[in-house]
Amino acid sequence: MEDIQFLISKWKEILHKLEKNNGKVCQMEIGEAATLQEIEAKEKEVGCPLPPSYKYIVHNIGKSLSFYYSFSEDTMIPSEFREIFSGEIHWNIDFLKNLTIADDLLEDGEDDGRTLRGKLEFSHAGNGDVYAFDMSVDREEKPVIYWDHEEDTITYIADSFIDYLLKMTELGCIGSEKWQFEYFLSDSGLDTASPAAVRWKQWFETFSETTLEDVKNNMEQLTAFVVYREKLDEETITLLQKFNKNELFQFLLNELHKDGAFKDQKLLCEMIGRVLGQNAETWVSSIWEAKPDYMDTRLRSYLTSMCISKDKGLPLVINFLEQESNNKITGYDALSHLGHFYSGDVISWMENHVKFPVTEGWDELFIRSNFSWDDLKRWTSLEEKHEATAIRALEKYVHEKAANNTCSYVIAGLPAKSECIEFLVKLRNKQVLKKRILPIEKVIQNIDLFY
Structure with a gap:
């Protein structure tokens, strides 16, 4: 078998390139080389001969190896490869596992995991999916497959372990989850000569933050x-x-x-x-x-x-909302269409359309529309849905003020602090539901945020 030590230098080059461009890098860790005796013992443990290229690599490089990187957020990956964000390689001979889960499940009368029969796990992806050798194939070298644990599907990756390492390395050791490397998959596994792979390799060779x-x-x-x-x-x-x-x-x-x-x-x-x-x-x-x-x-x-201008634009949006929804407007729809007008006119419109649950957009729209003190007094004197919206909006307003000291929005027409507290106490005292009493208590305790 060809000398595979060059892989280590290539992986180091990749990690250095990422590090140079402010990527997050977990440097390579290589375990001791596996002895022939350790390999034989592992074969007895899993109950089958290990594929030749896997044995060669754990014997000549190490019985374990791992590294990881992720691109800097300022690295502009081409949009056609938008799902790629990281890269890694890892294996550990101690984690080899003969996947008998399928037999266990079949005994229970379930079909889940049937595709894992005859597979020997050697690694896994960050999302829990499995890399394994397909031991059912009648040849000495065993293909590398990928098992999707959510779909219970098998994807053919490479003809052998060395083929898998070489192809992944050629692609920059891109992330282990299938959705990161599926751009380069064909029926025969990873295709490093496909047009997409060529474009990716050209970009990866020259990219910089x-x-x-x-x-x-x-x-x-x-x-x-x-x-x-x-x-x-x-x-x-x-x-x-x-x-x-x-x-x-x-x-x-x-x-x-x-x-x-x-x-x-x-x-x-x-x-x-x-x-x-x-x-x-x-x-x-x-x-x-x-x-x-x-x-x-x-x-x-x-x-x-x-x-x-608001006098021309707001009626256009309101008319659209009312016609499109046949007056059955949800809070989320109202928020997504009216939330950027920041206008008290929106609050006036809301009075005829707000409905429970007020937490599904209506309370946020009330805040976004720059409610005034008069709006608060009016809404807390209307129907229950209006009062509930105003209470939720007050609670959110306090939360946003506390979390963001640069928040410049001040409630228009705010009275003296003592008058404000008196109003809130009366509002609290007329509530029956604890879920409305507690938010008002929180507002009273944080009244200084209003001034």
Whole structure:
């Protein structure tokens, strides 16, 4: 068999590359080499000969080996490989296990685990799935398979243990869970020559951590950076505002038209809303008439709140909500469409639509709509559903204030502290349910957060 010591140097190169790019790295740990006597003893223990390439490796490298890495959050992995985030290799001869679980389950009259019959486990993935040798195959070298414990399915990975190590190494030792390496699977196992594998290897060979400094002067790269990191902050907004607004707008529109995940489109819309604002008003108005398939209605409502004046935009969204739901509006729907208007007009609209359970979006929408002291007094004097919403909103407001000292929202029209406490005590005293009394108590105890 070929000299496999080069694998160790290759693995060290991979770990060094990740470390150099601020990835998280658990360095390689190699156990002592297994003696021939230890290998023979293990074969007797598991009741079958071990595959030749496995025996060769534990005898010439070590009876155990492990390492792990994960990419830095600033490493922009290509979107087509978005599920890949880490890499690892590990085995331990002491953990070899003849999988008899299938026979045990079959005796109980169950089918789960039937696919594990004749398999010899040598490693496992982080999610509990199993790597094993298929000992039922009639040849000296045994193929490596992957067992999905949730689906009870077997996936063919490689023709042998050495084939498995070589192919995984060629791919950068990408993560052990199937959903990380399935981009490169074919009917005959890992295919390191497939078009997808070639693209991945080319990227992996040259990748480096990306920083805001690296992309700040390139509109396309900066946009991709925002989408990849799922974060649009004030610093990034300032940088985006330096580009030509028309060019940025057209680029973001083109990106929106591409097939992509909702969270990617959400960030693109956030860039349009927060960077371009009313400069995109004409286009946002047009999508209410065109109703494009690529645009989620929640994103259209968000853009309306950011790019169209409230007196024009809010009625559009409210009319849509009422017509679309036939007036059976849920709190979650109301929140997702109206939560970015931050308007007291939304609270007025809510009075006729709020319903139990108020915790499913209505209480959050009440807070988001910048409720005033008058709103609180009015809602606590209306129906039970209104009062319950106001109490939950007060509790959440206190929690957010306590957790975020930079929270600048102040309840408009707040009276003197003594008057506020008197109001809350009366509100508490008229409650019957403990789940409403306790939140009010918490608000009273934290009344200083209001001032």
